[in-house]
Amino acid sequence: MKGKSRAVGIIGTGSYTPPRVLTNFDLEKMVDTSDEWIRTRTGIVERRIAEPDVPTSRLALLSAQQALESAQVEAGQLDLIIVATVTPDMFFPCTASLLQHELGAGYAAGFDMLVGCTGFVYGCAVAREMIGVGRYEHALIIGAETLSKIADWEDRNTCVLFGDAAGAAILGPVEDGRGILTYSLGNDGTNADALKIPAGGSLMPTSEETVAKRLHYLTMNGPEVFKFAVRAMAQSSLEVVERAGLSMSDVDLVIPHQANLRIIDAAAKRLNLPYERFVRNLESYGNTSAASIPLALDEEVRGGRIKSGDHVLLSSFGAGLSWGSMLVRW
Numbered sequence: 001m002k003g004k005s006r007a008v009g010i011i012g013t014g015s016y017t018p019p020r021v022l023t024n025f026d027l028e029k030m031v032d033t034s035d036e037w038i039r040t041r042t043g044i045v046e047r048r049i050a051e052p053d054v055p056t057s058r059l060a061l062l063s064a065q066q067a068l069e070s071a072q073v074e075a076g077q078l079d080l081i082i083v084a085t086v087t088p089d090m091f092f093p094c095t096a097s098l099l100q101h102e103l104g105a106g107y108a109a110g111f112d113m114l115v116g117c118t119g120f121v122y123g124c125a126v127a128r129e130m131i132g133v134g135r136y137e138h139a140l141i142i143g144a145e146t147l148s149k150i151a152d153w154e155d156r157n158t159c160v161l162f163g164d165a166a167g168a169a170i171l172g173p174v175e176d177g178r179g180i181l182t183y184s185l186g187n188d189g190t191n192a193d194a195l196k197i198p199a200g201g202s203l204m205p206t207s208e209e210t211v212a213k214r215l216h217y218l219t220m221n222g223p224e225v226f227k228f229a230v231r232a233m234a235q236s237s238l239e240v241v242e243r244a245g246l247s248m249s250d251v252d253l254v255i256p257h258q259a260n261l262r263i264i265d266a267a268a269k270r271l272n273l274p275y276e277r278f279v280r281n282l283e284s285y286g287n288t289s290a291a292s293i294p295l296a297l298d299e300e301v302r303g304g305r306i307k308s309g310d311h312v313l314l315s316s317f318g319a320g321l322s323w324g325s326m327l328v329r330w
């Protein structure tokens with residue numbers, strides 16, 4: 001990254017998961033699957049599901065309040081709110097606008113980021129630049145999803161994978177040499193069809209036919225995404241570490257997108273890093289898309305596992321197909 005920019009870091013985190021637990025055994029009663037299949041193919045044991053009347057903004061709000069408290073920043077001090085989500089309350093207005101009002105965040109600028117599971121890393125990268133140049137002081141970045149609302153509960157290929165959650169981070173100026181050191185973002189639209197909701201947009205507006213054909217649910221080419229994920233996470237992780245003038249062995253903790261334990265395993269192997277350095281919480285939450293990295297980050301921060309000076313690598317992939325890695329010195 002070129003040009004003079006002040007250091008920007010994560011100065012507070014928060015998260016929220018809905019109380020309702022859906023286990024693999026519950027899913028056995030809903031579709032033709034088994035606890036054994038789900039555990040061995042994905043590593044997931046249970047996930048949290050929001051009640052039908054609870055929108056994404058509710059989860060986002062609760063995680064944001066926690067993050068503000070941990071950063072000791074008042075909502076009124078926020079200049080910018082970015083919500084990464086593929087499950088906004090509605091097409092528009094954006095979820096960030098709803099949150100600005102609910103949090104009482106002055107007239108903070110805000111927008112949603114629709115980059116699938118990679119959205120949180122994208123959001124942090126954008127906020128880092130805006131704070132880095134001195135335009136803003138404090139930004140709230142949230143990854144929040146209610147994927148249960150777009151999962152096809154009749155499709156065993158996908159519905160067993162997802163869960164609902166929100167994670168939030170406050171970004172602000174930090175002392176030189178700390179904070180977000182560098183990032184790598186990318187996108188390869190040649191495989192855009194591998195992960196999508198086919199209908200409901202301008203390409204295929206909602207009709208009786210699209211509803212009858214179940215085209216408003218998430219569809220996925222699992223094996224295609226799997227191959228892409230391992231490659232993209234490994235490449236972009238190496239890139240950020242090199243850009244920061246470090247080597248992989250300097251990385252104290254990797255927080256990968258929580259989609260599948262086998263993906264995390266394969267990435268660890270490619271990066272030649274001990275498996276223990278990779279955070280895993282998908283056993284309890286499944287894949288929570290944009291919420292997965294900030295949720296895991298918040299758990300690690302609160303659990304005291306991230307110490308001052310640690311190098312923490314966030315690495316994600318998702319719809320697009322997109323990828324994003326970011327190296328932080330805590």
Ligand code: ACO
Nearest residue numbers: 033034037041116117156157160222223225226259260289
């Ligand atoms: N229970 C039992 N059997 C199942 C289930 C299930 N829940 N789901 C699929 N199967 C069957 C399939 O029908 C298939 O049967 P067949 O061989 O008779 O056709 C068999 O299991 C194997 O299916 P595969 O798709 O080859 O299984 P694979 O080992 O690739 O695992 C998985 C599938 C878990 C989806 C894996 O490919 C994966 O994790 N991919 C990446 C997914 C991902 O990261 N997505 C990101 C989403 S981000 C977002 O959505 C916002």
